[in-house]
Amino acid sequence: MAKPWFARLALIAAIFAFCVSVVGAFVRLTDAGLGCPDWPGCYGRLVVPQSEMAITLANEAFPERPVEIAKGWKEMVHRYLAGILGLMIFALSIGALKDRRETGQGVGLPVFLSGLVIFQAILGAWTVTWQLKPVVVMGHLLGGAATISLLWWLAMRENGWFRDTGERIHRRLRAVAVAVTAVVVVQIALGGWTSANYAALACTDFPTCHGQWWPRADFGEAFVLWRGLGVDYEFGILDNPARVAIQLTHRIGAVVTLLAVLGLVAYLLTKVRDRVLRNIGWVLGGLILIQFALGISNVLLSLPLSIAVAHNAFGLLLLVTMVTLLFTLRHRKLDPASA
Template identity: 45%
Template sequence: MQINSLVKITLVFTLCVILMGAYTRLADAGLGCPDWPGCYGMLKVPTESHELAQVQQAFPEHTVETEKAWLEMIHRYIAGTLGLLVLLILILSLKTQDAPKKLPMFIAGLILFQAALGMWTVTMKLMPIIVMAHLIGGFALFSLLLLLYLRNMPLRIPGGDPTARKLAGFAAICIGVLLLQIMLGGWTSSNYAALACTTLPFCEGNWVDNLSFAKAFSPFQGEHASFEFGVLDYPARMTIHVAHRIGAIITAAMLLYLAFKLIRDAKSNIMRNAAWLLVGLVILQVVLGVSNVVLNLPLGIAVSHNAGAALLLLNLVFINYALWRKA
């Protein structure tokens, strides 16, 4: 099998892991299994009477919630398969003479760190900083796999394109801003702040006087038996939510400006198509974000919002790669 064929399959699995992780988190199933890597000491969710009897002895303080436990285990099964695919990519890359070596090794290291974060997410009872780091690790893995795909298939933009030198720097800033916005989204979700504000464009009441940045963005939230459903007070959660909304406005404006410049100035059809896709993804993300507030965070739309963020990041990785390669 060619490396890039395997990388394409791995990209699909990575997106599935991101979406399944989001679904598991939003369905409040992050602690569906209180241990790791199995579930109540087993490789599958215990459902038989003798299995439930063993659980009662080993985990007397827990009650098996089958649906939540299966969500968590399916996420782990897909993530485990993803790990094997990344290992196979590394082996093929090391055996192929002209293939990149350092990037597959870094990706393999990242997948091991992701596994550790997955374990800590459970053992540290959904500590927000760990949950957010696990989310960002998934997005980073998605982006690096696309970069590996592009490295194995040299990108050629026909003709000279003077926009490369002019827009490469701004495109790099845009991807940094998008990453910060994704981190804000992860922090909002992991602190259960998605419904802290239920009006638009910002928040209900005299929200400015209730802002609490120090508490909202402190990575240390004290010792708690569990961080499930959040431990921050309302002002802190509201601050996180408002920051995410303001970040969304800034991010959307910057990405749309980048797309406008590429559509107007780029000579390459590849770049113009990427720019139009960027416009579509930004609009979709804004619509999904607003829908989350208006419709009270429906599960399907909330998961789709995660997917939109992942695809936006992938699109910007491609644009940056194309611009910097040409530059």
């Protein structure tokens, strides 16, 4: 059994990781991803250049990227928060290793999270030094989602939540939940690809695109993952048909995700007696409907910042709720009749 401080820190870290990811979305959506053209500092400093002399020196060192103080601070605040999160995760790993004999503390997940957060830092550096390369930006987003999910799993495990209620579940429910979670992850990746390629407003109407159900789209060009180095991807490099292809794919994925999650919700609410699972079903149903509505609003309202950030946040909440479902199902016994 983990010590109380460990369980509390795991929960705090999970919530903090969610906040860091939402701040990252805000940075990306305000075009501040290159607010500091170097890493880990900002124009070679630990803080954004403020004085006239510091700004002059920074502009001389990085003539291709003049100082924009507001964007620089957005980027640096995100880095500071990510650094604090990394320290939390390292503390969890050290604590797990220290207490593994005394309390039987599991060390695999905390240590893996330490490795993941180091890899996230590398992706963060590449995001800047490779000038917002879409595959790196998408990978950074997925790494953040994985960090949140695993920290939440750790928090649920160490706090003893969602344990067995004595109810039995059908064998296939676990497999279906895993499949729906995979659909959600793929859709999050598509959302990251859409954002990284500045394709969110490739279509400004809904449900049609440019007044057509299937406008001209270049799928071959839209999903090229690697285009070499030395390219500045800020504001995107794809032409409109390629961006339309990305937008259409994301829309199709949204419909598939909506149907998959609602199908799972319907099963949980009509076929399952376990109160915890039914409550999770209600939460899932509400989140997927809100998320779908936010996606439509982004298009019709031309990507307002508040709605765009909320779209990122609710996507993560949807994933966390799916992880909660998977964790809960793991702690339910199978119905012998379903074997």
